[in-house]
Each structure stands twice: as C-alpha cells, then as structure tokens.
Amino acid sequence: MGxxxxxxxxxxxxxxxxxxxxxxxxxxxxxxxxxxxxxxxGIKKNDEHYILLARRIARGFVITxxxxxxxxxxxxxxxxxxxxxxxxxxxxxIALPLFLETFAFFFEAIFLGIYLYTWDRFENQxxxxxxxxxxxxxxxxxxxxxxxxxxxxxxPQGFDILNGELINIQPLVAMLNPAMPTKVAHVLVTAYxxxxxxxxxxxxxxxxxxxxxxxxxxxxxxxLKLGLxxxxxxxIIGDFSGKxxxxxxxxxxxxxxxxxxxxxxxxxVLLGILDGEEVKYAFKIPYALSILAxxxxxxxxxxxxxxxxxxxxxxxxxxxxxxxxxxxxxxxFISFVYVIGKIRKWKFISSRWFRWIVxxxxxxxxxxxxxxxxxxxxxxxxxxxxxxxxxxEGATTSNNVDIMLILFSGLYLILGIGSVVVLRxxxxxxxxxxxxxxxxxxxxxxxx
Amino acid sequence: MTLEIVGIxxxxxxxxxxxxxxxxxxxxxxxxxxxxxxxxQHILTNIIQRYLSPVWExxxxxxxxxxxxxxxxxxKTAFYYGTTLLVPASxxxxxxxxxxxxxxFETYGSRGHKGYSFMYGIAGLFIPAxxxxxLTISEGGFVSMVDGQPVLDYWELFTNPLTWSIVVLSIAAxxxxxxxxxxxxxxxAKDAKATxxxxxxxxxxxxxLIITAIGIMVELRQHNAEHYGRMLDFWxxxxxxxxxxxxxxxxxxxxxxYGLALSLLxxxxxxxFFAYGISHYPYLLYPHLTLYDGFTNPTMAVxxxxxxxxxxxxxxxxxxxxxxxxxxxxDYVRGKKDNHA
Ligand code: HDD
Ligand code: HEM
Ligand code: HEM
Numbered sequence: 001m002g003x004x005x006x007x008x009x010x011x012x013x014x015x016x017x018x019x020x021x022x023x024x025x026x027x028x029x030x031x032x033x034x035x036x037x038x039x040x041x042g043i044k045k046n047d048e049h050y051i052l053l054a055r056r057i058a059r060g061f062v063i064t065x066x067x068x069x070x071x072x073x074x075x076x077x078x079x080x081x082x083x084x085x086x087x088x089x090x091x092x093x094i095a096l097p098l099f100l101e102t103f104a105f106f107f108e109a110i111f112l113g114i115y116l117y118t119w120d121r122f123e124n125q126x127x128x129x130x131x132x133x134x135x136x137x138x139x140x141x142x143x144x145x146x147x148x149x150x151x152x153x154x155x156p157q158g159f160d161i162l163n164g165e166l167i168n169i170q171p172l173v174a175m176l177n178p179a180m181p182t183k184v185a186h187v188l189v190t191a192y193x194x195x196x197x198x199x200x201x202x203x204x205x206x207x208x209x210x211x212x213x214x215x216x217x218x219x220x221x222x223x224l225k226l227g228l229x230x231x232x233x234x235x236i237i238g239d240f241s242g243k244x245x246x247x248x249x250x251x252x253x254x255x256x257x258x259x260x261x262x263x264x265x266x267x268x269v270l271l272g273i274l275d276g277e278e279v280k281y282a283f284k285i286p287y288a289l290s291i292l293a294x295x296x297x298x299x300x301x302x303x304x305x306x307x308x309x310x311x312x313x314x315x316x317x318x319x320x321x322x323x324x325x326x327x328x329x330x331x332x333f334i335s336f337v338y339v340i341g342k343i344r345k346w347k348f349i350s351s352r353w354f355r356w357i358v359x360x361x362x363x364x365x366x367x368x369x370x371x372x373x374x375x376x377x378x379x380x381x382x383x384x385x386x387x388x389x390x391x392x393e394g395a396t397t398s399n400n401v402d403i404m405l406i407l408f409s410g411l412y413l414i415l416g417i418g419s420v421v422v423l424r425x426x427x428x429x430x431x432x433x434x435x436x437x438x439x440x441x442x443x444x445x446x447x448x
Numbered sequence: 449m450t451l452e453i454v455g456i457x458x459x460x461x462x463x464x465x466x467x468x469x470x471x472x473x474x475x476x477x478x479x480x481x482x483x484x485x486x487x488x489q490h491i492l493t494n495i496i497q498r499y500l501s502p503v504w505e506x507x508x509x510x511x512x513x514x515x516x517x518x519x520x521x522x523x524k525t526a527f528y529y530g531t532t533l534l535v536p537a538s539x540x541x542x543x544x545x546x547x548x549x550x551x552x553f554e555t556y557g558s559r560g561h562k563g564y565s566f567m568y569g570i571a572g573l574f575i576p577a578x579x580x581x582x583l584t585i586s587e588g589g590f591v592s593m594v595d596g597q598p599v600l601d602y603w604e605l606f607t608n609p610l611t612w613s614i615v616v617l618s619i620a621a622x623x624x625x626x627x628x629x630x631x632x633x634x635x636x637a638k639d640a641k642a643t644x645x646x647x648x649x650x651x652x653x654x655x656x657l658i659i660t661a662i663g664i665m666v667e668l669r670q671h672n673a674e675h676y677g678r679m680l681d682f683w684x685x686x687x688x689x690x691x692x693x694x695x696x697x698x699x700x701x702x703x704x705x706y707g708l709a710l711s712l713l714x715x716x717x718x719x720x721f722f723a724y725g726i727s728h729y730p731y732l733l734y735p736h737l738t739l740y741d742g743f744t745n746p747t748m749a750v751x752x753x754x755x756x757x758x759x760x761x762x763x764x765x766x767x768x769x770x771x772x773x774x775x776x777x778x779d780y781v782r783g784k785k786d787n788h789a
Contacts (some may be wrong), residue, residue: 064550069508070545076512077541080519084530091523092744096751099520102513103759109505110766113774134766171751223535397597398534415549422553 007392009401010082013408015377017075019370020412024419025066026369029143030195031061032108032136036129038222049215049224051125052435057199058116060423065112067419074408082401086384088168093159094152096171099143102298108138125162127363140188146188151179154376155248156385173325178248182241183376189237190372193230194365198332199223201362204355206432215432221342228335235328239292246293249386250302250377255313256321257289262303268292270320277298313381327368331361332377452739455521459514460725464718466510468625468720473507474572475626477547481569492642496630503770504551508544518617520752524742528733532566532591532600533582539580547571573619580618584611587767588734589673600735609668611768617660621717622652626783628696628713630707647700651669654697661720672734692716 042050053260054089074419080087111134122128154157158174160167198221247251253259258269270283290299304312334357341349349355384394483492519526523789547568555565584590590605591598605611627650634642669676679686692712699709730738743749 062552065505066549069505070548071506073512073548074541074545077537080515080526080530081534081537082530084527087519087526087530088523091519091526092748095523095744095748096755098516099513099752100508100755100759102516103755104764105512106506106759106763107508107766108765109509110770113503113505114770117774118693120620169745169747171748264672396531396534396645398531400535404538407538407542411545415545418553 004392006397006399006401007395009405011391013401013405014075014078014082015374016393016405016412017071017078017408018373018377020416021068021071021075022369022425023366024064024071025143026191026194026366027064027198028061028067028068029139030193031057031064032132032139033192034114034195034199034226035061036132037226038126038219039129039132040220040279043051043129045093047218048436049218051216052432053219053222055119056427056432060426061067062116063419063423063426067415069109071412071415074411081398083384083394084396086389089385089389089394090149092120092155093169093171094149094164097145097148097152101142104138104145106138107382111138139329143187143191144184147184148175148177148180150376152177153385154183154380156388158245161388167205172305182237184239186234186241186372187235187413189230190444193227193234193331194362194369196223196227196230197335197365198362200227200335201359204358206242208352208355208359211432214433215436217419221338221387222356224338227331228339231328231335234411235332238325238328242292246301249379251304251307251312252317253293254302254304254307255315255379256317256375258304258315258318259289259301259434260303260305262300262306264290264298264300265308269318270326271319288446310384313379317375317379320371321379324368324371324375327364328370331365331368334358336363343363349392451753452743454753455517455640455743455749456725456729456739458753459491459517459521460496460722462510462517463514464721465619466507466712467721468717469503469507469510470623470655471576471625472629473504473626474576475622475624475784476630477551477572478569478623479626479630479646480563483645484565488645492630492640492645494639503774506550506767506770511544516696517752520740521744521749522732522742523744525732526738527590527597528591528737528742529532529582529585531598532585535602536578536581540575543571543578547575549638552641557718573622576622577615580614581611582603585732586728586731587675588731588736589671591733591736608662608671611669613664613667616656617664618670620653620660624657625713625717627653628700628710631700632710644704647703650700651697654693654700658693673729675731677733678729679723682723682727685719685726689716689719689723692719699741 014137035057038050038057039054042052042054078141086439111131115128115131115135118128118131152174155177156174157177160172200220203220203223206213207220242253245256258272267284267286267287270282270285272281289301290297293299293301338358339350340346363391380390382390384391479498480492550564550568554568585600586606587610590601590608592601627646631643631646631650665676665679668679693716696709696712696716699705699712724737730740732739732742744752758767
C-alpha cells in the first residue's frame with residue numbers, strides 16, 4: 001500500500017471517529033447544563049417533577065459520557081497515530097490547549113463521579129446542585145479547548161517558519177487566533193441547542209407513546225424554551241462565523257455558496273445543482289450573501305475563480321451548509337411556534353402531528369452538527385494547517401490503516417447500537433410514573 | 449533541573465498514577481469475571497463495584513493526560529511512536545473502549561449479563577499487555593529507519609523473549625496490585641470472606657511478579673547492554689524496592705496491617721518504576737530519540753509547566769474530595785449508603 005492509500009484511509013478513519021465522537025461529545029457538553037437548569041427550577045419551584053427530570057437525565061448521561069470518553073480517547077490517540085507529522089508541528093505550537101483540555105476532563109470526571117453518587121446524601125439540595133457546576137464548567141471547557149485547536153488549524157498564527165525551523169513561538173497568540181471567537185461560541189451554543197432539542201424530542205416521544213403525564217409536558221416546554229433561546233443565539237453567531245470566513249477563509253465561503261465570480265451585491269444560493277460553473281434550479285436570495293459576508297448588501301464577495309485551482313475545497317460542501325442553516329431555521333421556527341402556542345393556548349401544539357415534528361427535532365439537530373463539522377473540515381481542504389501543511393503531508397506512512405479502519409468501524413457499530421439499546425432498556429424498565437410512586441412510598445418512612 | 453527533566457518527571461509521575469489505579473481497575477474486572485466462573489461472585493461483586501463505580505472515568509483521564517502531555521512536551525514522539533504504534537495502540541484503544549463502555553452499560557443498564565463480565569475481565573488483561581509493548585519498543589532494536597520513516601519490525605518484536613516477559617510482567621503486576629488493594633479495601637469494609645479470598649490471590653500472584661521482574665533484567669542485559677548498565681548504577685533503588693516487596697508479602701501472609709502493606713506496595717512499584725525510568729535516560733527511543741532532540745521549544749515548555757501547576761491546584765483538592773467521599777468514607781465503603789442517581 002502506497003503513501004496515497006495511507007492518506008486516504010487516514011482521512012476516512014479520522015472522519016469516522018470524529019463524526020461518531022461528536023454526537024456523544026455534543027450531548028456531553030450540553031447535558032450538564034440542562035441537568036443544572038432542571039434541578040435549579042425544581043428547587044426554586046419546589047417541584048419534584050423537575051428534580052426527577054434532572055435525576056433521570058443524569059442517569060442516562062452516564063451512558064453517553066462513557067461512549068464519549070472512550071471515543072474521545074480514541075481520537076486523541078489517533079491524532080498522533082494517523083497524523084504524526086502534523087502533530088509534531090502542532091505539538092510545538094498548539095499543545096497548550098490540548099494539555100489544558102486534560103485538566104478540564106479531570107475536573108469534569110471527578111465531580112461527575114461525586115455528583116452521581118451523592119443523590120439525597122445532602123440535606124440541602126442546593127449543595128448537591130453546587131457539585132454540578134464544576135461538571136458543567138469542565139464539559140464546556142473541554143469543548144472550548146478542543147475547538148481552539150481546530151480554530152488554529154483554520155487560521156494558524158503565533159509562530160514563524162525560517163528555513164524549515166519554527167521560531168517565535170507564542171502559545172497564547174496561537175490560541176487567540178482569529179477563528180477562535182466565532183468558532184468557540186458557535187460550537188458551545190449549538191451543543192446546548194442540540195441537547196435541548198434532543199431532550200424535547202424524548203419528551204414528545206413519550207407523550208406520543210401513551211404516557212400523558214404532566215412530567216413530560218413540563219420537560220417538553222422547558223426544553224423547547226431553552227432550544228429557542230440557544231437556537232436564536234446559534235443563528236446570530238452563525239452569521240458572525242460567515243463574516244469570519246469572508247475575512248480569513250474566503251475560499252471556504254465561496255465554495256459553500258457556489259460563488260464563482262467576484263461581485264458586489266452577491267446573492268445567497270440555496271440548494272440547486274451545479275452544471276459546470278452554472279447553478280441550476282436554485283433559490284437565490286438577492287444580496288443575502290453580501291450581508292452574510294460583510295453585513296451590507298452592496299459589498300463585494302470574492303469568488304472561487306480568484307483562487308488557485310488546487311486550493312479550492314470540494315464544492316459539495318454547499319449542501320452541507322444549506323442543510324445546517326435550514327435545519328437551524330426550522331428548529332427555531334418550531335420551538336417559537338410551540339412557546340407562543342403555549343402562551344396563547346393554541347390547541348394544535350398538543351396534536352399528534354406537531355409532536356411528531358418535535359420528535360424529529362432531536363435527530364435533525366444532531367444532523368446539523370454533523371453537517372456543520374463536515375462543512376468546516378472539508379471546507380478547509382486541501383490544508384490540514386491552512387497555508388502551512390497539506391493534509392497529505394501530515395498523514396502517517398504506516399501501511400495498516402485500512403485494517404484499523406475496519407476494526408474501528410466495527411467498534412463504533414457496537415458502541416452505537418449498545419448505547420441505544422441500554423438507554424432504551426434503562427428507561428423502559430423504570431417509567432416515570434413508577435419512579436414517582438416509589439419515591440412517595442419511600443418518603444413516607446424516613447426522611448434521609 | 450532542566451525543563452526536559454521537569455517535563456519527563458511530570459509525565460512519568462502521571463503514568464505511574466495510571467499504572468496503579470488502572471491496575472486496580474483491570475485486576476478487579478478480572479477477579480470479578482473469575483469469581484463468576486467459579487460461582488463465588490457474591491463474595492466479590494459488591495466490593496468491586498463500590499470501589500470502581502465512581503472512579504473509572506478518572507482512571508481513563510490519567511492515560512489521556514499522559515499521551516497528550518508526551519506530544520506536548522516531546523512533539524517528536526508523535527513522529528516516531530505515532531508512526532510505529534498504529535497497530536498496537538489501536539488495539540489497546542479498541543479494548544479500552546469495549547471495556548469502558550461495557551462497564552457503564554452493565555452497571556447502569558442491564559445488570560448481570562455474564563458475557564459482558566467475561567469480556568470485561570479478559571479485556572482488562574489484554575490492555576496492559578498491549579500497552580506494555582510501548583516499553584518494549586522503547587528499548588530499541590525493533591524500529592529501523594527506512595527512507596527517513598520509522599518502521600516497526602513485527603517479526604522481531606513478537607519473536608523476542610523480552611517482549612513476552614514484559615507482557616507477562618504487566619499482567620502479573622496488574623493482578624498483584626489489584627489483589628493487595630482489594631484485600632485492604634475488603635478489610636476496611638469489614639467483609640471477612642472477601643478479604644480472605646483477595647488475600648489468597650495476592651499471595652498467589654506475588655511469586656510470578658518477582659520471577660518475571662528478575663527475568664526481564666537478565667534479558668535486558670543481552671538486548672540493551674547500555675540500559676542494563678545504567679540500571680546497575682541504580683541498584684540501590686531496586687534493592688529498596690525489593691525489600692518493600694518482601695514487607696508487603698510478609699504483612700499479607702501474617703494478616704496484619706493491610707494499610708501498611710498497601711503503602712509498601714505503592715512504594716515498591718514507585719521505586720522500581722522510577723529507577724527504570726531514570727536508567728532509561730536520556731533515551732525516549734533507543735537509539736533514535738533522546739529527551740533533548742525530542743523536546744519542544746522553551747516557550748511552550750514553560751507555558752505547559754505553568755498550566756500544569758495551575759491545573760494541579762485545581763486537581764489535588766478535587767481528587768482529595770473524591771477519595772474522602774468514596775475511599776475513606778466508612779458508611780460508603782461498608783455499603784450502608786447508596787445514593788446513586
Ligand atoms: C445545531 C447545529 C447548528 C446549527 C443549527 C447551525 N450551525 Fe453553523 N456550525 C455548527 C452547528 C450548527 C457546528 C457543528 O458547531 C460548526 C462546525 C464547526 C464550527 O465551528 O461550528 C458550524 C460551523 C459553521 C460555519 C463554518 C465556520 C468555519 O468553518 O469556521 C458557518 C459559516 C456557520 N456554521 C454558520 C451558521 C449559520 C449562518 C447558521 C444559521 C442558522 C448555523 N450555522 C446554524
Ligand atoms: C486537534 C484537532 C483536529 C485535527 C488534527 C483534525 C484533523 C482532521 C483531518 C486531517 C481531517 C481529514 C480531512 C479530509 O481529508 O477530509 C479531518 C476531518 C474531519 N474533522 Fe477534523 N481535526 C481536528 C479537530 C476537529 C474537531 C474539533 C472536530 C469536531 C468534532 C473535527 C471534525 C472533523 C470531521 C467531522 C471531519 C470529516 C470531514 C470530512 O468528511 O472530510 N475535527 N480532521
Ligand atoms: C467540538 C468537538 C469536541 C467536543 C465538544 C468534545 C467534547 C468532549 C467531551 C464532553 C468529552 C467527555 C469528557 C469526559 O466526560 O470526561 C470528550 C472526551 C474526549 N475528547 Fe472530545 N470533544 C470534541 C472533539 C474532540 C477532538 C477533535 C479530540 C481530539 C483531540 C477530542 C479528544 C477527546 C478525548 C481525549 C476525550 C476523552 C477524555 C477522557 O478520557 O475523559 N475531542 N470530548
């Protein structure tokens with residue numbers, strides 16, 4: 001097997017591992033915050049339903065964390081195994097956030113262990129809630145640090161290269177690169193948003209499947225409110241991400257928008273198909289691309305024809321971009337309708353068809369996360385470190401990557417199926433109604 | 449002390465931490481599976497689950513810390529080890545993944561599926577075996593440079609007795625460390641049956657441990673005379689370590705002071721592990737890579753060390769809290785309280 005094949009299989013394996021890890025990682029970032037909010041609302045309103053909600057989410061979280069941790073360990077090692085040349089360079093410049101991330105993991109893991117095993121151990125519920133703060137901080141911090149590494153790959157700075165030697169290395173400057181603010185903010189907010197929609201989707205599903213318990217209704221309303229807030233934030237920050245791209249990675253934006261000729265007042269292209277350089281069957285929103293890129297309709301947007309041909313990313317990322325944005329708009333729309341409907345007492349928001357739409361929201365949000373990452377990573381090609389190292393130069397020369405790909409595919413299949421089966425069984429064997437009854441019976445006797 | 453030494457010492461310390469707590473974890477999984485097989489499950493399962501449940505994730509982070517830190521402090525290791533370790537490290541990852549996830553699946557999902565427990569137990573022995581290959585490779589003789597790229601000679605690796613002795617040592621160490629720890633823990637939990645069973649296992653595994661350890665020294669003399677010579681320079685560290693070993697075994701034999709026995713065990717491994725590490729100096733990979741060629745730039749090194757100190761400030765109190773609540777809390781250890789979510 002030649003070098004080209006190792007590069008190819010390294011790419012596929014990285015794509016596979018990250019695409020799988022990111023599902024569990026996103027949930028891992030969002031869930032601690034959701035538990036915290038639910039438990040806090042429960043304490044404030046003195047409502048056992050919210051407390052139980054927190055407790056049940058926490059229980060399910062154990063499973064997703066486990067898969068997140070093991071797949072994260074896999075990707076962490078794989079970065080060195082599959083991209084040794086890249087990591088040798090990156091290690092010199094961007095090792096700091098990677099290192100800090102391990103402390104965030106420590107922090108999260110320790111307090112998660114404590115939190116999970118101290119339910120009802122404290123007289124004062126608030127003390128127990130306090131334990132969750134480090135968990136939420138740790139989870140979000142790990143996302144922040146890893147996203148900083150990824151931002152660095154998109155907009156490297158903080159070092160110079162002189163005769164092949166790295167000089168003037170400034171770790172903090174490397175961390176505070178121009179891609180960092182929008183990327184970190186967008187990743188965090190979309191993680192919260194996705195988690196809210198996933199939890200809303202579970203509540204809606206339970207309501208559809210016969211349980212009409214007020215517990216699920218409270219959960220649904222809470223999660224859709226949160227989903228709406230974070231969804232709007234995601235769209236706003238997404239808009240800033242577009243402006244970042246226009247300034248620092250214009251070829252990515254142009255490829256995502258099939259924008260070939262540099263022009264003023266550029267339209268935003270939605271869907272369509274490409275015939276040579278001609279865009280067919282697309283919806284065009286006049287001036288919208290100029291607004292996304294620079295905030296005003298008259299400004300100029302650089303087109304693909306102004307870049308060297310071998311530095312243009314694959315054009316299919318257009319669909320990824322459209323998919324992500326449309327899902328985002330759709331989710332904001334349905335959560336908005338639900339929240340307004342709840343206030344104005346619209347009947348149809350409790351209908352079966354509307355609930356089915358909410359059920360779709362969770363998987364769609366996860367799909368949007370995948371689309372977003374594929375857009376960001378494929379859109380960076382052919383570079384692994386933009387402007388400095390091409391993906392092919394970073395890869396391993398080892399010949400066994402194809403076999404490893406098969407092994408890991410099997411592993412993810414097992415983990416994916418296993419986690420779903422276990423989660424379903426866990427909640428089916430212990431429905432809310434049952435658990436509430438048990439707790440009341442328990443409370444009757446002793447108060448500890 | 450140079451920055452290089454500070455860096456490697458920090459990493460070696462965390463690797464030692466991983467060695468101890470992961471051994472307890474891996475060994476416990478094996479004993480659990482074994483007791484299932486011999487129908488003595490009721491004796492051990494409770495003890496093992498009580499200890500493992502709240503801490504398994506923390507164990508994993510020690511490993512992550514080590515490999516992230518190595519690439520941070522010594523970026524060239526990514527090039528040498530990253531290229532050569534693709535297969536053994538990938539196998540270790542897959543085993544770790546199966547083990548970690550099934551632990552969670554079983555503990556929280558469906559309790560008591562035998563198949564899981566066996567897989568879990570066996571994976572716990574293969575992981576140290578596959579990870580220990582890294583130490584073997586670091587002794588040199590298995591990696592050659594072809595067109596400027598490091599290539600691992602699998603045939604040489606798998607036919608060399610050194611490889612297999614290190615594999616056996618890693619397994620014996622896992623079982624021995626775990627048995628001693630669980631003896632102490634069961635005794636604290638006032639579970640006489642479990643204590644006596646674990647005590648038996650501890651004594652059983654003490655012998656293979658010391659035999660393979662000595663065997664490796666002998667083989668190293670042929671395989672890497674330079675390293676062997678430096679090990680002899682530090683003979684006194686190994687000697688103290690051996691005395692501590694005798695102390696542990698004696699205390700366990702006499703059913704006395706299990707706490708002291710555990711401390712001696714940790715001391716024994718710490719001394720041997722550090723003596724091995726110090727004598728390995730200055731090579732990260734004989735003879736291709738030393739600490740000094742592999743080191744990162746001084747700016748990054750200082751930044752990492754500052755981050756490390758700040759991180760420790762956060763970590764030590766948190767770890768202390770964890771241990772206080774679960775390892776040293778009498779009610780918890782004895783199973784009087786179960787407050788799991
Ligand atoms: C629920 C998920 C989700 C939703 C609804 C959106 N995004 Fe997004 N987007 C992501 C999830 C995401 C992400 C997975 O978090 C990405 C991948 C890499 C990154 O930085 O964030 C991302 C990247 C990303 C990028 C590329 C950044 C880069 O490559 O540096 C842009 C331009 C946008 N987004 C813009 C938007 C806009 C205008 C949205 C309007 C609604 C939007 N996103 C909704
Ligand atoms: C340390 C940081 C990272 C490194 C070294 C890295 C490296 C790479 C490389 C080399 C590829 C192959 C690209 C290709 O040839 O197609 C890739 C793809 C990918 N990465 Fe990153 N990445 C990093 C961070 C991230 C992060 C934080 C995510 C989010 C989870 C991510 C998600 C992806 C995805 C989804 C792909 C697949 C894209 C495709 O289909 O090609 N990456 N990454
Ligand atoms: C946006 C992208 C990512 C997010 C949000 C994310 C977040 C997370 C989270 C929440 C965990 C669980 C940690 C725990 O509970 O202990 C995790 C695990 C992990 N992630 Fe990711 N991750 C992302 C991408 C990556 C990438 C690209 C890497 C590779 C450098 C990586 C490396 C790891 C490692 C090593 C672990 C295991 C940590 C442990 O053992 O506790 N992650 N990640």
